[in-house]
Amino acid sequence: MRLLVTGGLGFIGSNFIRHFLARNPAARVVNLDLRTYAGNPANLAGLAAGRRYRWVRGDIADPAAVDRAMKGADAVVHFAAETHVDRSILDASAFLRTNVVGTQVLLDAALRRRVGRFVHVGTDEVYGSVARGLSREGDVLAPNSPYAASKAAADLLVRSYTVTHGLPAVITRASNNFGPYQYPEKALPLMITNWLGGRPFPLYGDGRNVRDWLFVLDHARALELVLRKGRPGEIYNIGGTHSCDNRGLIDAVRCVMGVGPELVRRVPDRPGHDRRYALDCGKLKALGFSHAYDFKAALRLTVEWYRAHEPWWRPLKAAGGYRAYYRAQYARRLGGPRGR
Ligand code: DAU
Numbered sequence: 482m483r484l485l486v487t488g489g490l491g492f493i494g495s496n497f498i499r500h501f502l503a504r505n506p507a508a509r510v511v512n513l514d515l516r517t518y519a520g521n522p523a524n525l526a527g528l529a530a531g532r533r534y535r536w537v538r539g540d541i542a543d544p545a546a547v548d549r550a551m552k553g554a555d556a557v558v559h560f561a562a563e564t565h566v567d568r569s570i571l572d573a574s575a576f577l578r579t580n581v582v583g584t585q586v587l588l589d590a591a592l593r594r595r596v597g598r599f600v601h602v603g604t605d606e607v608y609g610s611v612a613r614g615l616s617r618e619g620d621v622l623a624p625n626s627p628y629a630a631s632k633a634a635a636d637l638l639v640r641s642y643t644v645t646h647g648l649p650a651v652i653t654r655a656s657n658n659f660g661p662y663q664y665p666e667k668a669l670p671l672m673i674t675n676w677l678g679g680r681p682f683p684l685y686g687d688g689r690n691v692r693d694w695l696f697v698l699d700h701a702r703a704l705e706l707v708l709r710k711g712r713p714g715e716i717y718n719i720g721g722t723h724s725c726d727n728r729g730l731i732d733a734v735r736c737v738m739g740v741g742p743e744l745v746r747r748v749p750d751r752p753g754h755d756r757r758y759a760l761d762c763g764k765l766k767a768l769g770f771s772h773a774y775d776f777k778a779a780l781r782l783t784v785e786w787y788r789a790h791e792p793w794w795r796p797l798k799a800a801g802g803y804r805a806y807y808r809a810q811y812a813r814r815l816g817g818p819r820g821r
């Protein structure tokens with residue numbers, strides 16, 4: 482199978498590419514990635530460019546670049562997106578351009594190139610906060626952050642191309658991913674790397690927001706299954722194995738790392754902070770999916786990975802762009818420019 486992967490230098494995309502090439506010796510992957518702040522060639526440093534793998538630097542909102550990259554592809558797995566909720570609150574423009582316009586450009590190219598399958602990688606945040614029960618694929622979308630709204634818009638575009646043009650696309654909606662190579666702005670890698678540096682983790686609000694944690698390699702397995710067996714026009718939720726609030730997550734990581742309570746600092750809440758996400762994954766299970774990773778074991782593995790890969794994350798946190806973002810996001814909340 483010849484696959485076009487978008488955003489393959491990012492956290493989930495790079496884990497997916499490594500998984501997919503290892504499992505499919507005859508497969509070839511072209512990785513179209515602009516290399517924005519969160520796209521990092523070091524995420525795929527072990528993969529030499531050659532017949533089986535090639536990185537093409539390009540913007541998914543650029544029709545010519547997309548059309549060239551899609552030539553000869555049997556299928557597309559579309560990860561490329563701006564994904565950080567807090568950044569979308571500071572400035573939503575990049576989210577609209579990449580997540581919405583970029584998706585439309587890809588969909589048009591997929592139609593022209595007659596690709597056999599288009600997997601649109603989405604998020605459970607499109608359902609909004611669910612006070613109780615589980616979100617099902619047919620539920621009304623109620624996104625609350627600019628990020629979630631841009632992903633909901635992209636989902637609806639994909640849906641419209643399946644209905645109107647018959648594009649064989651499937652949509653996935655995953656819960657919170659964690660694992661190696663996650664950029665250290667998201668809660669879990671921020672917590673781990675701050676603690677490895679003896680700095681506090683800034684906990685938003687009362688810390689009672691509930692998330693469902695999915696190990697990134699289970700996500701990669703689920704995506705491969707949907708790519709092969711998912712029905713065109715369908716949506717598949719991809720949830721994790723461990724639901725907890727942020728205080729529970731902190732306790733779990735503290736237990737693995739042996740960190741004391743003084744390294745948690747409560748800070749003002751994220752505006753519009755969704756209280757709870759929870760997914761019904763019956764459709765994915767009916768396709769034959771079961772998780773391969775236990776939460777605690779995967780969390781230990783993740784902490785160990787960050788411990789062993791300081792040369793991967795230190796430069797990211799020391800870069801001017803990261804420091805400027807961190808200051809804009811946390812300095813006032815933490816009461817000064819410390820806490821890097
Ligand atoms: O649910 C899937 C989504 O999960 C993905 O679509 C998003 O791309 C991904 O960023 C993630 O969104 P969240 O907002 O849930 O993830 P984040 O890691 O930013 O935050 C997780 C929880 O931790 C959330 O309740 C906010 C809280 N948090 C986060 C940060 C960065 C803190 O308390 N302090 C922090 O500094």
